[in-house]
Amino acid sequence: MIETRQARYFVAVAEELHFGRAAERLQMSQPPLSQAIKQLERQLGCELLYRTQRSVALSPAGVAFLDQCRALIRQAEDAETAVRHAATGRGGRLRLGAVASAFSWPLPFVLERFHAAAPDIEIRTQEIDTHEAAAGLLDRTLDWAIVRQTAPVRGTKAASLFVDRFVAALPARHPAAGTDVPLDLADLAGDTWVWLHRRIAPDYHDAMAAMCRTAGFSPIPAHWARSVTSQIAMVECGLGVTVVPAAAAVVRPAVRFRPFSHGTATIELTAMTRSGPEPLVQQLTALATHLTASRPPSPA
Numbered sequence: 001m002i003e004t005r006q007a008r009y010f011v012a013v014a015e016e017l018h019f020g021r022a023a024e025r026l027q028m029s030q031p032p033l034s035q036a037i038k039q040l041e042r043q044l045g046c047e048l049l050y051r052t053q054r055s056v057a058l059s060p061a062g063v064a065f066l067d068q069c070r071a072l073i074r075q076a077e078d079a080e081t082a083v084r085h086a087a088t089g090r091g092g093r094l095r096l097g098a099v100a101s102a103f104s105w106p107l108p109f110v111l112e113r114f115h116a117a118a119p120d121i122e123i124r125t126q127e128i129d130t131h132e133a134a135a136g137l138l139d140r141t142l143d144w145a146i147v148r149q150t151a152p153v154r155g156t157k158a159a160s161l162f163v164d165r166f167v168a169a170l171p172a173r174h175p176a177a178g179t180d181v182p183l184d185l186a187d188l189a190g191d192t193w194v195w196l197h198r199r200i201a202p203d204y205h206d207a208m209a210a211m212c213r214t215a216g217f218s219p220i221p222a223h224w225a226r227s228v229t230s231q232i233a234m235v236e237c238g239l240g241v242t243v244v245p246a247a248a249a250v251v252r253p254a255v256r257f258r259p260f261s262h263g264t265a266t267i268e269l270t271a272m273t274r275s276g277p278e279p280l281v282q283q284l285t286a287l288a289t290h291l292t293a294s295r296p297p298s299p300a
Contacts, residue, residue, distance in 0.1 A: 004072060008069075009037060009040070010037065010065065012033075013033070014066045014069075018056060019037075048065055074141065081093050092121050092280055094122070094143045094280055094284065095124045095125075095141060095142050095144075096125045096126070097126050097127070097136055097144075098125065098146040098147070099146065099148060100227040100228065101227065101228040101245070101247070101248040102146040103127070104248070105250075106146075106269075106291060107125075109291060110287060110288045110291055118280070118283070126142075127227075128142075130150050130201035130203075131201065133145035133147045133150070134155075137272060137273065137274050138153075143274075143277075144271065144272070144277075144281050144285070145272040146271055148245075148270075149270060150201070151203065155274060155275055156272055156275060157272070157277075158272045158273075159285050159288075160268050161269045161270060161288055161292040164245040164268070164269060165245070166244065166246070166265055167246045167249055167258060167264075168188065168241060168257065168258040169231065169235045169249070169256075169257055170235065170255070170258060171235055171236070171238045171239075171241070172255065172256055173238065174191075174256065176188075177256035180258075182260055182261035183258040183259070183261060186215040189217035191219075191240060192239065193220065193221050193240050193241060194221070194223045194231050194235055194241065194242040195224055196224070196225050196226070196227075200226055203267070204267055207265045207266070207267050208265075210265055211243060228245065231244055232249075235255050236254045238254070245267050245269070269292070271284075
């Protein structure tokens with residue numbers, strides 16, 4: 001039977017892909033860690049890692065084992081937390097996932113107010129892509145998620161937090177960046193574009209594409225991002241133009257955000273939960289819904 005200690009050792013090596021860094025992370029010396037991993041491989045009867053003098057890589061068995069080790073560690077942590085909370089009669093834990101831009105708005109003030117109302121609740125957060133939310137909720141690695149608009153998935157439900165409009169994100173040196181006059185999207189047809197992979201956020205991607213089609217063109221992407229935040233960062237590097245939700249338009253010295261004169265598509269920011277959310281999750285959703293309605297994002 002695999003012990004939690006062994007799982008922690010393997011996860012550290014698998015994530016670092018370097019025994020020295022993994023040992024430092026675990027606050028132990030490298031030789032005992034190497035021996036522990038070798039013993040684990042003998043115990044399982046298979047090779048978990050491919051080792052050379054210069055590199056460490058996961059074997060197919062190691063990839064599968066990594067997911068199981070992470071689950072084992074989560075279960076052990078949950079058991080410890082449950083016992084501690086049962087002994088004290090208070091507390092709990094919520095695992096939250098959110099798209100990168102939500103960490104700028106609205107998560108900061110939602111979590112601040114939630115912590116003030118429920119200081120004994122332990123919050124654990126992670127950045128996710130929109131398409132990862134449903135799976136995380138259903139396998140219970142997540143309890144609550146903030147994502148861009150997404151199609152419903154059986155076993156989950158979504159509450160709209162905010163309906164946002166797209167704005168243009170332009171490098172500061174762009175010819176159209178120096179005026180506050182609303183922009184015609186068609187004027188960007190010939191520009192170099194930063195785009196978002198459809199598998200990351202299908203509804204978000206489709207809304208971007210529909211906007212451009214309505215304006216009479218289909219951009220040919222030159223640069224690909226995995227989040228709204230990285231879209232804006234690529235624009236900041238001067239790589240091209242893009243469109244982003246207005247709520248994500250945080251002030252950056254090298255980026256100019258411009259509203260559109262007409263035909264702007266919208267995109268929802270939603271809170272996703274399991275279909276039968278726990279009371280704490282319901283409380284968090286209600287708070288987030290109230291706060292986003294009463295305190296919309298500030299314009300860039």
